[in-house]
Amino acid sequence: MKENQWLKIGFQLAAIVLALLFTTLVLLMAGASPLQAYLNVLEGIFSSTADITNVLAAWIPLLLTTSGVLITFAAGLWNIGIEGQIMLGAVFTTGALRLLENSSLVGGWIILLGFLAGLLGGALWGALAGVLKTFGGVNEIFGGLGLNFVATAFALYLIIGPWGRPGIASTSGTLLFPTRLWLPTPTNVALSPWALVVGILSAVLVYFLLRGTYFGLRLKAVGKNMRAAFLLGVPTWQYSMYAFLLCGAFAGLAGAVQVTAVYHRLIPTISSGYGFLGLLVAMLINYQAIWAAPIALFYAALNIGGIQLPIVMKMDSSLSGVLQGILVLFVLMVEGARQRLFEKR
């Protein structure tokens, strides 16, 4: 048993090394000095408090989406539709804020309602994907993809149409919300402690849900063997729906955070790829909820660090995306190699 553990760790380290090698190769192909690139990325993460708070701010939506997809993965579902769920969350939040911005309510309450609206919007969109799957037999990957596009279209319609900036409706987004509708932050820092709390709480909640509740156990049973779970008494389709609802809710919260804490308006790219990135993080941590927070932090850091590259080295910031992707790919492939070489099937 012990040697099995060391072997696993050894292979995982090999995957990391391979990923770094690959990224170095890519950098060389782009004609850059790998060392300089890595240093710049690190600089972009650590060199100032602004950087660190930016990393934390990017961490929050990623934590939310990762937590959400951990639930759907537990149920054996590929919730590719998560980007759309973030979008709908953002739309609902914007809608709530717009509705209430001229009311006499205190800003804080409006924001809270905005969050609730976002949660609802995301959950709704998730439920739609769930219904398509459970009752329509539409694979959640394709249903999700389609719904992603519909969500984007819907958001665009709102941004340019009914919610357009007065005068010139622009695809760059709706009008900025007044500052009282911004999630409050300490002075000169672009990080909202409220949002941070929401993010961390969600990770804790999901960890607890999956580890310590009947719901989580049943969900896992459904994901690992739907037939046996059914025979053991679990209402399987209901649990699939719950998974979609919950993940959608978390995604919706991510959307709410994006609106109230980051962009302060609705833009067409408000989901910023956090949905897909959450899927990647979940895969990388092999669906173990306890690793969600640190690895999400790592990936958020990579995102922020990568921003340095266009500025300093005239390279595209998507190097972070390359590293994020290749890491997961090698971890998957190395795991497969290890099983093939060392485990009897």
Added chain:
Amino acid sequence: MTSIGLLISLAGILYGAAPIMFGVIGETITERAGIINLSMNGTILLSAMVGFAVAYGTGSLLLGFLAGALIGGLVALVVAFSSIALKQSQVAVGFVLAVLCLNLSYFLGHAYISKNGPSMNILPIAGLDKIPILGTLFFRQDLMTYFSFVIIFLTWFWIYRTRPGLMLRGIGERPAAAYVRGADVNRLRYIYTFLGGAIAGLAGPTFSLDVKAGWAGQLSGLDGYGWIVLSITIFGGWNPFRAAFGVYLFSFLQWLGLVLQPVLPNIPTQVLQVAPFPLMILTLLLVNIGNAEWINRMMATLPEGTRRLVARLLRALRASPPASLGVPFDSE
């Protein structure tokens, strides 16, 4: 709009559909063999970038297209290898590759943004292009568009009218039965995945060297086409003709969006452009609805005559995927 203008627009639809056609036909072939290549979105971008880079560097369009095809084939091979040899989930690996290749294309392609590269010219077919209407539509296109027409027929012919194509259908439907009949299922899966990937890999360069010449990085507007390809593949029911119909329908709806823009000023272009999507979902719903358990139960309560009718209707709509799609094959 004049009739000539309409004709030219329609020809433009065929032209604009060419890259998507390669993607859908390629993915149809791969999925017929039983493998899902979810990396399509990344593959298109990467092959577009590489195709452009190679063509720009060498001045040769041919090399550019070949490079794109090679990239498409190689990425598809990674999916196949991970699934067959390493027994990892095709969906997982494909998805990761989609993200990875997208980022690779942006990063490595940075140096090529706004460069002017070679692009294709119209190649009217002498004689045939004088035919009224059809001449303008079909015979005044460029090479890749012609190829996109040809490949539909070639693929259809291969799948439905040849012996190896029959085996391909067999592998996708019931690999165990194909194995019993002497097929080396996994080897054939590798071959078809590479082939399908290579054809799909032509989609990218057809954009960057033709339809949307040049490489514009994140502003290239190519992000998302891969997902579209995957959806149309299903809509096409794994049949090249039906798939072609789906591609042209999609292209047509996009064009319609542009055309209707002045008529419906309140609706942004992008919305009309993505309007095909709810349509796709609806069709996915319709084609799958026959499989749902509750439908079967409901049907059991219908009187015999009605039930037969409904069954036949569902059967016509149904696009049954190759039964072994996504499932690794073990000869045990």
Added chain:
Amino acid sequence: MNVELKDIHKTFGAVHANAGISMDIPGGTIQGILGENGAGKSTLMKILSGFIRADQGEILLDGHPVSIHSPADAIRNGVGMLHQDPLDFPPLRVIDNFILGRSGGLLPGEGAALQDFKKLAGQFGFSLDPQAYVDSLTVGERQQLEILRLIWLGARVLIFDEPTTGISAQQKVKLFAALRLLAKQGMTVLFVSHKLEDVEGLCDSVVVLRQGYLVGSVKPPYDTHQLVEMMFGKEVTLGARSAGCAGEVAFSLRNLAVEDYRLHIGEINLDICHGEVIGLAGMEGSGQALFLRAVAGLVRTVGGQILRGDRDLTGRNYHFYKRGGVAFLPASRLEEGLVAGLNLTEHVILAEEATGFSINWEKGRQLAQSRITEFNIHGTPVNTVESLSGGNQQRTLLALMRVPLDLMLLEHPTRGLDIESTIYIWNKLKERCQQGTSILFVSSDLDEILQYSDRVLVFFSGRVTPPLDVSTLTTEKLGELIGGMGWPESKNEASVHERKPVA
């Protein structure tokens, strides 16, 4: 073509599936191979047809040793196998299925193939529409297609695995005629079956396998008693049993009818008493598993009623039954019964009624440990279920059953288990009976059926005997019934329903 098997051995783990089997089958004959489930028939046929490789032994065709390492090898050597569920391609047409796999040029040559097809079909009197889709064909028709295909490919040896399961009487007549014709043409036909009447009526020679050994080879005229004895072995001493029906009826089945794509079982009438054990005997595929699942609420019945006391449970879903005290134990432990990846504690917690929102792991572990002790499971609460042996997995499944239960439905409860586990499990089950639980169980082990049942139902080809008191049964009688002999004659031969698939 002469087929000779010399000293074939095959072991799967601890099971010696084929123990030194040697056979000599002359060309142009129909060789019957009899044996109950687990006797080794299918292993032997899989070896001959290339699906698996023997550990030891030789195969000779016409005196030449051949190596058959894959199904492709087999057909190249002229050996073709017809599986019980034909390995064909349902979404493709008949003619496509016919052509697929035959080597040739780029073009499929459909025209020439059609001619050959029609000619062959005519020879055997098969009426198949080449343009029809295989998923609209009946099992019998699919079989016919396979026969034609294998002959077209040049098979000289044809292996039929339980070919008469699920085909209609008319098709059986055609099949037998075809087989006789094939033999006359010089083919070697291997006919694997458990149906005594079929084997006796058709085969030129019969070989009986039991527990991996070839226990006998006989020629006509056949003595049914002798065959049964060879198949099932000698008399077994019947264990002590409870007094049977204690009078009070727990569940009633009235005119119950169930069907799947192959079989239709109808008019089952049964009153199940508290604490009674009813054994469902029959070869696999005869309908008993289907029946059991219908009583569990997993399969929809197409007629009749299931009553509990005076409450009508018909048409309700599985979870309703489960909540009402009916438990179902599937035969495929890891596919249907247990969740691979979860450990024993997690299973125990899943099986219990939820107490609140969060799990008390400590209590769960203790509960799991108590179950482990109670059922003598060789494992710890944190062992994943897939790491347990088969016997321990079965004990785990039992340990997950709620107490008390009204009805337990067990699918092959001791399949693949050692003697010790079997005895232990039955002791536990009998404890339940004493508490009033009724048990219905499916088993292909005659000894088990006779030893533990109060009453027995025998299934054969979709027909069911009325409940038989076990004290009136002997191994021989039971074996006969399972093989299809000794049943009361029905009105006409076509009482075996054959199902036409829904278009």
